[in-house]
Amino acid sequence: MLDGEMVLDSTAVLLVWEVPNYPQYYIPIGDISDSVLRATSEIRRSPSRGDAHVFDVLGRKSIIQGGAWHHPDSPLTDIKDHVRFDWQTMDAWFEEDEEVYVHPRDPYTRIDVLDSSRHIRIEINGETVADSSNAKLLFETGLPTRYYLPKTDVRFDLLSATDKSTGCPYKGTARYWTVSAGGILHENVAWGYDTPLPESRGIEGRVAFYNEKVDIFVDGDLLERPTTQFS
Incomplete structure (x- = not known):
């Protein structure tokens, strides 16, 4: 959706993993209105997908420069007849009738939320x-x-809210806190979701801490700090 109008609609979208963590939508050219794309002279080069011809994206009121591109001679034959839109180009994306946030959902990613009486x-x-x-x-x-904990079990006298927020297509929009501990400020090491998406409703109003940056004890045992993209 752009400028309040549906500008493309397809039941034959490809999910393409340009990076390992999540996919992107590639839209069949035939499912895109001719009035949406305006060709430019810009070429973008990708070692894996080949040269891309860049388009401006035209809305009812907006012109998004360089907001879409097409790899007509890609070595990846499946994407030759598809167009990739910059996610931020559109005001909103929908899968069926549900809005999708941040990036397309990965069909291989699963979210489960379980109650636990373990001592954390x-x-x-x-x-x-x-x-x-x-x-x-x-x-x-x-x-x-x-580990998402009730706020009543967190020492909020040590926490201060920050301006940081992040989005997740499975959990929603997170807010963050900096923790003052041991005489040091540990920035944005705690977060929570005030209004999580339905599949993560169980963590509503709770607080979690980065396993990668704090010490977490479960039933008295210290967990090893994992190495992830958040380390």
């Missing part, structure tokens, strides 16, 4: 900042288990 303790620089036996464990494909 969060320690930063030797100082306990959270202690709970009422956690929600969130399992997300490719990431370590995240």
Whole structure:
């Protein structure tokens, strides 16, 4: 959707993994109105997908320069007749009748939220900042288990809200906190979702900490800090 209008609609979209973590939509050329794309002279080069011809995207009121591209001679034959739009070009994207946020959902990614009475303790620089036996464990494909704790079990006297926010197509929009512990400020190491998406509703109003950056004890055992893109 762009400028309040549906500008493309397709039941034959390809999911293409340009990077390992999530896919992008590639739209069949035949499913895109001629009035949406305006050719430019720009060429973008990709070692894996070949040269791309760049288009401006035309809405009812907007012109998004360089907002779409097409690889007509790609060595990846499946994408030759498809156009890739910059996600930010559109005001909104929909899968069936549900809006999709941030990037296309990965069909190989699963989210599960489970109740747990395990004793979870969060320690930063030797100082306990959270202690709970009422956690929600969130399992997300490719990431370590995240422990979402009730706010009443978190030492909010050590936390201060920041302006940072991030989006996730499976969980929604997260807000962040900086933690003051051991005489040091640990920026944006805690986060939570005030209004998560339906599949992650169980973590609503709770707080999680980066396993990669804090010490997490589960039933008294210190977990090894994982190495991820958030380390």
